[in-house]
Amino acid sequence: xxxxxxxxxxxxxxxxxxxxxxxxxxxxxxxxxxxxxxxxxxxxxxxxxxxxxxxxxxxxxxxxxxxxxxxxxxxxxxxxxxxxxxxxxxxxxxxxxxxxxxxxxxxxxxxxxxxxxxxxxxxxxxxxxxxxxxxxxxxxxxxxxxxxxxxxxxxxxxxxxxxxxxxxxxxxxxxxxxxxxxxxxxxxxxxxxxxxxxxxxxxxxxxxxxxxxxxxxxxxxxxxxxxxxxxxxxxxxxxxxxxxxxxxxxxxxxxxxxxxxxxxxxxxxxxxxxxxxxxxxxxxxxxxxxxxxxxxxxxxxxxxxxxxxxxxxxxxxxxxxxxxxxxxxxxxx
Amino acid sequence: xxxxxxxxxxxxxxxxxxxxxxxxxxxxxxxxxxxxxxxxxxxxxxxxxxxxxxxxxxxxxxxxxxxxxxxxxxxxxxxxxxxxxxxxxxxxxxxxxxxxxxxxxxxxxxxxxxxxxxxxxxxxxxxxxxxxxxxxxxxxxxxxxxxxxxxxxxxxxxxxxxxxxxxxxxxxxxxxxxxxxxxxxxxxxxxxxx
Numbered sequence: 001x002x003x004x005x006x007x008x009x010x011x012x013x014x015x016x017x018x019x020x021x022x023x024x025x026x027x028x029x030x031x032x033x034x035x036x037x038x039x040x041x042x043x044x045x046x047x048x049x050x051x052x053x054x055x056x057x058x059x060x061x062x063x064x065x066x067x068x069x070x071x072x073x074x075x076x077x078x079x080x081x082x083x084x085x086x087x088x089x090x091x092x093x094x095x096x097x098x099x100x101x102x103x104x105x106x107x108x109x110x111x112x113x114x115x116x117x118x119x120x121x122x123x124x125x126x127x128x129x130x131x132x133x134x135x136x137x138x139x140x141x142x143x144x145x146x147x148x149x150x151x152x153x154x155x156x157x158x159x160x161x162x163x164x165x166x167x168x169x170x171x172x173x174x175x176x177x178x179x180x181x182x183x184x185x186x187x188x189x190x191x192x193x194x195x196x197x198x199x200x201x202x203x204x205x206x207x208x209x210x211x212x213x214x215x216x217x218x219x220x221x222x223x224x225x226x227x228x229x230x231x232x233x234x235x236x237x238x239x240x241x242x243x244x245x246x247x248x249x250x251x252x253x254x255x256x257x258x259x260x261x262x263x264x265x266x267x268x269x270x271x272x273x274x275x276x277x278x279x280x281x282x283x284x285x286x287x288x289x290x291x292x293x294x295x296x297x298x299x300x301x302x303x304x305x306x307x308x309x310x311x312x313x314x315x316x317x318x319x320x321x322x323x324x325x326x327x328x329x330x331x332x333x
Numbered sequence: 334x335x336x337x338x339x340x341x342x343x344x345x346x347x348x349x350x351x352x353x354x355x356x357x358x359x360x361x362x363x364x365x366x367x368x369x370x371x372x373x374x375x376x377x378x379x380x381x382x383x384x385x386x387x388x389x390x391x392x393x394x395x396x397x398x399x400x401x402x403x404x405x406x407x408x409x410x411x412x413x414x415x416x417x418x419x420x421x422x423x424x425x426x427x428x429x430x431x432x433x434x435x436x437x438x439x440x441x442x443x444x445x446x447x448x449x450x451x452x453x454x455x456x457x458x459x460x461x462x463x464x465x466x467x468x469x470x471x472x473x474x475x476x477x478x479x480x481x482x483x484x485x486x487x488x489x490x491x492x493x494x495x496x497x498x499x500x501x502x503x504x505x506x507x508x509x510x511x512x513x514x515x516x517x518x519x520x521x522x523x524x525x526x527x
Contacts, residue, residue, distance in 0.1 A: 099455065106463035113370060114470035116363075116478075156462070257473070 009172055012247070016173035020180050024077075027184050028069045030229070035065030037222045044215045076183030081135040081143055084182050084286065088133075088278050090123035090145045100151045104163075107156065108144055111163040114255040115171050120144045127278040130154065130269045133286040134166035135179045142170045147276060153268050161252050161262030165288055168251030174244050175286075182283050188229050242311050245288075249316055253323050260324035263317045270313040289313065353491050357498040360482040364503050367475035368421075371506070374467040375414060375428060381464055382407045382435075385457050389442060396441050403438050406431040425507045428468070435461065472506045479503040 039059035046056045076083075096102040105122055112119040120136065123145035130149035136142030144166045146159075154162065169175050253259035269289045276291035284291050290310040386400055410427040413420060439461065442454065485491050486500040 099459065102456070103459055103463075106459065106466075110463060110466045110470050113374065113467050114474060116367065116370075116474050255470075 012172040012174075016177045020177045023177065023180055023184065024073045027073055028066060030225075031069035032062060032066040034222070034226060035059070036062030037218065037225075038062070038065075041215060041218050041222060044218070072187050073180075073184065076180060076187060077137065080179040080183035081137065081141065083186065084133075084135045084179055084283050085123055085143060085145065087186075087280055087283060088125050088145065090125045093122045093124060103156060104146065104151060104159065107159045108163050108167075111160060111167050111255055114164065115167045115251075117142075117167060117171050120167070120170060124148060124151070125276075125278050127276050128152070129276040129291070130272050130289075131276040131279065131291050132162050132166055132288045133279070133283065134169045134175050135182075135286060136170060136175045137179065138173065138176060139170055142175055144170070147278070149272060149276075150265075150269075153272070154265050155261075157256075157258060157261035158265035158268065160256050161258065161265045162288060164252035164255040165248045165262060167255065168248035169244070171251065172247070174248065178244075178286050182286060245311050245316065246319065248288075249320055250323075253320065257327070258324075259320040259327070263320035263324065266313060266317050266320070270317075349490075350494060353494045354498050357482075357486060357491065357494065357500050360478070360485055361498070361500060364475070364478045364482045367471070367478045371468065371471040371475050372414070374464070374471045375410070375424075378431075378464045378468055379407060379411050379414075381460060385438075385461060388454060388457055389438075389445075399434075399438050399441050402434045403431070406434040421504045421506065429507070432465065432468075435465070476505050479505055 036059050038061045039056065042056040042061070043059075046054060049055060093101050093105060096105045101124070104124070108122050109119050117139040120134070120139075120142040121144070123143055125131075125145055125147045127147040128149045130147055130153050132144070132146040132150055134142060134144050144163065146162065150159065150162060169178070249259075249262060252262050256262070266289070276287070279287060279291035287310075382403060386404060390400065406427070410424075410431045413423050413427040439458065442458070482500070483502045486495040486498075486502070
């Protein structure tokens with residue numbers, strides 16, 4: 001670890017803390033916009049109403065929605081890791097029973113020592129496709145999950161590379177931001193599904209009053225932003241995870257001093273075509289490789305940049321190989 | 334404007350002093366902590382070895398010398414370890430001897446199929462691999478942290494506060510020399526009857 005690397009780690013942790021705060025603020029602000037926007041529209045609707053009718057003067061929607069959003073964010077921070085693990089159906093290894101499980105526990109313990117962080121809790125996802133992810137809020141409360149496929153396909157050294165990659169995410173606090181994002185994306189998607197069912201038949205009964213164009217425009221913007229909410233959340237998730245994978249790969253190489261093992265593990269993960277069915281869209285950006293098996297990640301470009309959660313596997317493997325050969329050359333082998 | 338400028342300079346220098354000092358202290362403690370981690374892993378290894386020796390003893394009566402070497406190296410390492418961080422050079426030498434003795438033992442164990450057939454040895458082998466790795470990675474973390482600490486306290490602006498923070502260059506954990514790193518010699522004449 002050079003001086004520069006440790007500085008980068010510190011900056012990375014700071015950036016992740018800052019981005020998590022930004023994410024939460026943005027989340028609450030978005031709900032505030034939905035709430036207060038709705039209030040304003042309702043206010044404009046009822047402004048010209050007769051004296052005896054209801055006048056919407058206190059922004060109850062805005063206050064309510066902002067409070068709800070803050071509560072959701074708090075809840076997401078508290079239970080995000082559990083929710084992510086639950087959604088993948090992972091089971092925790094408390095006491096290793098088989099040789100495979102014992103090896104996994106040992107490997108994760110070794111890498112935790114190399115990374116200088118406490119040992120995270122270890123989970124297995126019963127899925128034959130090789131993949132892995134980490135979640136948690138900080139190194140003291142972190143979880144690493146690997147699929148059965150990783151255990152079946154990878155050698156001990158390759159498993160080490162994968163575990164070190166995930167511990168890299170833990171150490172530089174990527175897990176906090178990405179778990180928060182997963183939890184909030186999930187919350188938005190859930191609420192959107194629920195409320196759009198309620199909103200759709202929404203009959204505007206006050207046709208005879210002829211709202212002004214301003215009100216109509218506001219209404220359209222408001223509805224559009226409500227419809228776009230899950231898409232925006234999804235795009236956020238995409239943008240956040242791509243660069244991080246390169247960094248976690250580099251940290252894995254730093255912990256194991258064996259970049260070639262991770263390269264061959266990534267090749268095996270890439271080689272297994274099948275999507276990881278247990279890992280749903282909401283947690284895709286947490287994984288070491290895109291669990292949806294989208295071919296977008298096979299090349300880099302404008303299209304892939306905009307839509308893929310993960311950088312091209314070929315490029316990641318090439319970078320790791322480069323590190324590995326440089327290392328061998330240095331040792332004069 | 335004069336006094337104000339002076340005040341600003343003083344504040345900036347003071348702030349830098351605090352940051353540099355605290356940075357060095359943090360690194361110092363990290364280095365000490367990393368050393369403790371090696372210690373924890375070494376203790377684990379020392380506790381594991383008697384089990385390993387007992388498990389293989391019955392089946393390899395005629396490999397006494399290899400086993401003896403392991404036991405002796407282990408006892409020596411336990412003794413040296415009690416000296417604490419000051420004896421880091423001695424400790425690392427004793428541990429390196431133990432590592433190479435263990436490596437020789439594992440190579441010998443590989444040659445006894447009936448030993449490997451019992452699940453016990455498979456597990457012990459995994460435990461031993463893991464323990465060796467844990468020691469190696471703890472050492473790696475210590476060396477990385479200590480190097481960072483040493484570099485920081487010797488580099489120019491920070492070196493000014495090194496005395497104030499009572500910073501001393503930390504000894505690195507020595508990597509064993511090439512002779513020990515080489516593949517262990519196996520005497521083929523002692524090949525077991527299968």
